[in-house]
Amino acid sequence: xxxxxxxxxxxxxxxxxxxxxxxxxxxxxxxxxxxxxxxxxxxxxxxxxxxxxxxxxxxxxxxxxxxxxxxxxxxxxxxxxxxxxxxxxxxxxxxxxxxxxxxxxxxxxxxxxxxxxxxxxxxxxxxxxxxxxxxxxxxxxxxxxxxxxxxxxxxxxxxxxxxxxxxxxxxxxxxxxxxxxxxxxxxxxxxxxxxxxxxxxxxxxxxxxxxxxxxxxxxxxxxxxxxxxxxxxxxxxxxxxxxxxxxxxxxxxxxxxxxxxxxxxxxxxxxxxxxxxxxxxxxxxxxxxxxxxxxxxxxxxxxxxxxxxxxxxxxxxxxxxxxxxxxxxxxxxxxxxxxxxxxxxxxxxxxxxxxxxxxxxxxxxxxxxxxxxxxxxxxxxxxxxxxxxxxxxxxxxxxxxxxxxxxxxxxxxxxxxxxxxxxxxxxxxxxxxxxxxxxxxxxxxxxxxxxxxxxxxxxxxxxxxxxxxxxxxxxxxxxxxxxxxxxxxxxxxxxxxxxxxxxxxxxxxxxxxxxxxxxxxxxxxxxxxxxxxxxxxxxxxxxxxxxxxxxxxxxxxxxxxxxxxxxxxxxxxxxxxxxxxxxxxxxxxxxxxxxxxxxxxxxxxxxxx
Ligand SMILES: *[C@@H]1O[C@H](CO)[C@@H](O)[C@H](O)[C@H]1NC(C)=O
Ligand SMILES: *[C@@H]1O[C@H](CO)[C@@H](O)[C@H](O)[C@H]1NC(C)=O
Ligand SMILES: *[C@@H]1O[C@H](CO)[C@@H](O)[C@H](O)[C@H]1NC(C)=O
Ligand SMILES: *[C@@H]1O[C@H](CO)[C@@H](O)[C@H](O)[C@H]1NC(C)=O
Ligand SMILES: *[C@@H]1O[C@H](CO)[C@@H](O)[C@H](O)[C@H]1NC(C)=O
Numbered sequence: 001x002x003x004x005x006x007x008x009x010x011x012x013x014x015x016x017x018x019x020x021x022x023x024x025x026x027x028x029x030x031x032x033x034x035x036x037x038x039x040x041x042x043x044x045x046x047x048x049x050x051x052x053x054x055x056x057x058x059x060x061x062x063x064x065x066x067x068x069x070x071x072x073x074x075x076x077x078x079x080x081x082x083x084x085x086x087x088x089x090x091x092x093x094x095x096x097x098x099x100x101x102x103x104x105x106x107x108x109x110x111x112x113x114x115x116x117x118x119x120x121x122x123x124x125x126x127x128x129x130x131x132x133x134x135x136x137x138x139x140x141x142x143x144x145x146x147x148x149x150x151x152x153x154x155x156x157x158x159x160x161x162x163x164x165x166x167x168x169x170x171x172x173x174x175x176x177x178x179x180x181x182x183x184x185x186x187x188x189x190x191x192x193x194x195x196x197x198x199x200x201x202x203x204x205x206x207x208x209x210x211x212x213x214x215x216x217x218x219x220x221x222x223x224x225x226x227x228x229x230x231x232x233x234x235x236x237x238x239x240x241x242x243x244x245x246x247x248x249x250x251x252x253x254x255x256x257x258x259x260x261x262x263x264x265x266x267x268x269x270x271x272x273x274x275x276x277x278x279x280x281x282x283x284x285x286x287x288x289x290x291x292x293x294x295x296x297x298x299x300x301x302x303x304x305x306x307x308x309x310x311x312x313x314x315x316x317x318x319x320x321x322x323x324x325x326x327x328x329x330x331x332x333x334x335x336x337x338x339x340x341x342x343x344x345x346x347x348x349x350x351x352x353x354x355x356x357x358x359x360x361x362x363x364x365x366x367x368x369x370x371x372x373x374x375x376x377x378x379x380x381x382x383x384x385x386x387x388x389x390x391x392x393x394x395x396x397x398x399x400x401x402x403x404x405x406x407x408x409x410x411x412x413x414x415x416x417x418x419x420x421x422x423x424x425x426x427x428x429x430x431x432x433x434x435x436x437x438x439x440x441x442x443x444x445x446x447x448x449x450x451x452x453x454x455x456x457x458x459x460x461x462x463x464x465x466x467x468x469x470x471x472x473x474x475x476x477x478x479x480x481x482x483x484x485x486x487x488x489x490x491x492x493x494x495x496x497x498x499x500x501x502x503x504x505x506x507x508x509x510x511x512x513x514x515x516x517x518x519x520x521x522x523x524x525x526x527x528x529x530x531x532x533x534x535x536x537x538x539x540x541x542x543x544x545x546x547x548x549x550x551x552x553x554x555x556x557x558x559x560x561x562x563x564x565x566x567x568x569x570x571x572x573x574x575x576x577x578x579x580x581x582x583x584x585x586x587x588x589x590x591x592x593x594x595x596x597x598x599x600x601x602x603x604x605x606x607x608x609x
Contacts, residue, residue, distance in 0.1 A: 031133040031297070035086060035110055036069075038274050038305050039119055040079040040127040048073045051124045052080055059118060066115045070278040074285060076312040081131060081274030084113050129305035135270045137177075137233055137294050138326045139546035140507075157253055160560055168254025168559040170566070172198065173241055174283030174291040175552075176276060177234030179204075179224030179263035181534035186245035187238055191223070196242055200261035201282050203275050212267035224534055226267035232533040234261060236544050237294050239532030240552040241559075248541070250530075253556025254563075260286050264295070271295070276338075277309050284313055289562055292555035293322040294548035296336025300513045307341035314343035314574045319562070321555040323547040324348045324520040324602075325509030332599060334509040335519045345558075345578055346519045347551040349505040349526025350588060350605055351498055355543070359494045360466065363486035364477055369494045370470050372440075375424070375454040375463040382438050382462060385484035386474065387413035395475050397421040398439065400430050411435040414487055416474060419443040424454045428461050438462035440487075442471035450499055467499065498528060504588060504600050508547055511599040520602040521578065522585055526550030554606050557581060581606055 041051035052071055059066070069081045110116050119125050160166050180197055183189060188196030200222025209216045214225040224234055242259055243252035262279040264271040276295065283291050291313065297304070302311065310320045322339030324346045339346035359369035360381070374381060387410040389396060396402045398417030405415065415436045417427055424441075431439045442465065443452040452465040477485055500506070505527040511519030529549040533542045558577050565572040585604030590596045 031135070033083075033131045033133060033272055035084040035113075036081065036131040036272070036274070037084075037110075037116075037119075038079060038081045038127075038129040038131055038277065039125055040077065040129070041124045042078075042126050044073070044078045051078060055080075055119070055122060055124060058122070059115060062115050062118070065113070070274050072277065072281055074281050076284060076316060077277060077281060077309050081277075082115070082119075084110060084115055129273075129308075131273045131305070132297050132299070133270045134264075134273055134276055134295050134297055134306075136230070136265055136268070137296075137323075137546065137548045139233060139236075139544045139548060157251070161251065161255070164564070166560045166563050166567075168242065168257030168556065168563055170258070171254065171290065171559040171562050172258045172260055172286070172288050173254070173555055173559055174260045174262060174286065174288030175234060175238055175241070175294075176262045176264055176279045176283065176291065177237055177294050178226070178231070178265040179222045179234050180238045180259070180261045181224050181232070181235045181532075182222075182261075184235065184239075184532050184535055184540060186243040186248075186250060186532050187235070191221075196244075196257075196259060197222070197238070197261055198258040199286055200259075200263065201279070202263045203271075203279055204263055204266040208266040214267060217263075222261035222263045224263065227534065227536050228267055231267065232537045232542075233265070233294065233548065234263070235534050236529075236531045236542070237292065237548060237552045240529060240549060241292065241556045243532050245532075250532075252531075253553055254559040257556065257559045260288050273297070273304075273306050276306055280306075280309055280313060284316070284318060288318060290319045290321065290555050290558045292552050293320065293338060294551055296323050296325050296339060298325055298327050298330070298334060298509075299337040300333045300335045300340050300511075300519075301337070302340045302342060302513055302515055302517070304337040304340065306338040307344070310338035310344045311341035314341070317572075317574055319555075319558040319574045319577050320344045321551050321558065322346055323509075323551050324511070326507040326546055328504075328506055328508045328510060330509070332510050333512070333514065335511050335513050336509060339521075340513040340517075340519060342515075342517050343575060343578070345521045345551075345554055345581070346511070346602070347526075347547060347554045348520035348523040348600065348602055349508040349545075349547045349550040350523050350601075351500040351503055351505050351527030352525050352529060353497065353501040354495050355498050355528050356493050356495055359490060359496055360464075361488045361490060362474070363488065364481075365473070369490070369496055370466060371451050371496050371498065373451045373453045373465045375456040375465075377456045377459055378462045378464060379460075380462070381464050381487075381489050382414070383489055384412075384414045384437055384487050386416050386440070386478070386487060387436065388478045388482060388484050389415070390475060390478050393475065393479050394418075395442075395471065398427040398430055398441070400426055402430065405430065405434055407434045409434075412437060413484065414438045414440060416471065416478075417441050418471075419445075419452060424456050424463070425458070428456055428459045428463060432459075432461055436461075438464070440464055440466055440471075442466050442468045444468055444471075500527065502588065503591060504596055505545065505547075507545070508550075508600070511602070518598060518602065520600075522554055522581055522602045523588065523605045524550030524553035525605075554581065557606050
């Protein structure tokens, strides 16, 4: 037996012992589920649950000491997940099955557990993996709203649909996520054989749903009943892959593909790896040709249990698409499992080129619109005149102590202030005390043209952020012209080019994996993506950002390639599809004009040629 201890951040592997066939992986991470393990059996030649039944029978004497959660039986994985009871110390006196090696081997108490000892030395047990919590996918709601066929603008997807007639027809894509609102008209308006969402399973427990105040669903129902703030991840992803709603000019990547939806995330919190593996098995057995995983654990080892299973799925011909992750700020090696696996596609994110958004404009700048961000408590921003107040050419902070800002100069006007020196709350109070009708602020320390958002709890004074470059133009104008600048908020939303359009999203995780395989594999548009939300969240549509918005584009593109192979009666492997996607990637430049490094963009932005 070898016990491999993988320190999460120290990149060391200790192989302590190797005198039997069982390998135990211990990855030190904060989110391992206590006393829970995935047990893998040797290759099964005796029928579906042959090994499992044998192991279970032998463990019968300990049946009050452990609980089996999932049993796996497929060409990709045979085994079970178990949770050990923690009252075993009492039991130790009764069952004397403690291995003396175990105590020297591991610091974990579980190694003294009689069930663990039995499993570890059992001849059909090949691996024992710890189970990690799979965090809920992180995504961000954007302020902008796009009602444009954004996909067509950044990709050639419309051409593929119209000229090549490829729409993903007869390709089944598995979506492992938070379920889906299949009543959404863009997603087929129903569930079952005759619908876009053809099949699905619910792997969220009834207790979990009850705790969140929603009616538990049946095990074959992948509906997403959650309507909290964070709700709708799976519905958004499903829309990117296969949504179709001509009234809004909305077309997903593979609008005629069918979806199998496997609900693994409830209304709140994460899932566990063993449940994700169960869902992968279900998707495989259901015949999914592409599996989209919008989830991940920051763990760049391809030896993680989810990665191992995802790799085998890929080798069975299923194209498995996962996320690079949203931990770009952690630097290199921030890839997520299961996309760390060699043959699983890891998708990085690029920011969208156009957004359709509420904009601000100024009388002295013709024909140019700018993004701005209203504060958490601001509903609309008024038209008006900016109070011409500068100190030595600098815009004031707008704190209580700013003596240049007086009722005389600011009454009935809009104040332009800098971020810093005091709280937003104080700036609001100051503005109100001098009778201003609104405040525009900017952050002088913001690096790029990013637009800051203020949290202004407890006030209804309109308050909004603009980028610092624009603020510089306004300040310059104020020092030249004594006449106040007119602010015009157009009634209609406008198309604007966001600051990092076409650049790798700041949040996108960087490769390679710890085995130095090229990761991420490819890039999709994940920054500011418009898609479906459950009916009742916003108006059923919204803009979200995250690598999980990028991966479904690649999943949809893979479906189009598979459809092509099928129409041409060509056989394909998942590796062939991955190669096709990578060979046609469009390389992305960094801000300095040079090409982004492959560990940031992989083979470039997915194109559909
Ligand atoms: C051990 O705990 C489990 C539940 O955690 C319980 O069902 C079982 O009866 C307990 N066994 C003993 C001997 O206390
Ligand atoms: C496929 O989707 C298109 C929309 O992109 C639709 O017009 C067409 O009717 C669908 N069905 C088939 C069989 O192509
Ligand atoms: C696809 O995967 C991404 C991330 O891997 C996830 O955010 C998204 O919800 C998934 N979409 C579907 C339809 O499963
Ligand atoms: C601001 O002015 C524009 C252009 O005149 C107008 O369309 C818009 O409705 C005005 N907005 C407000 C809030 O009055
Ligand atoms: C595709 O695979 C099938 C089944 O393995 C085989 O019968 C067929 O000849 C293959 N076709 C091509 C073009 O290789």
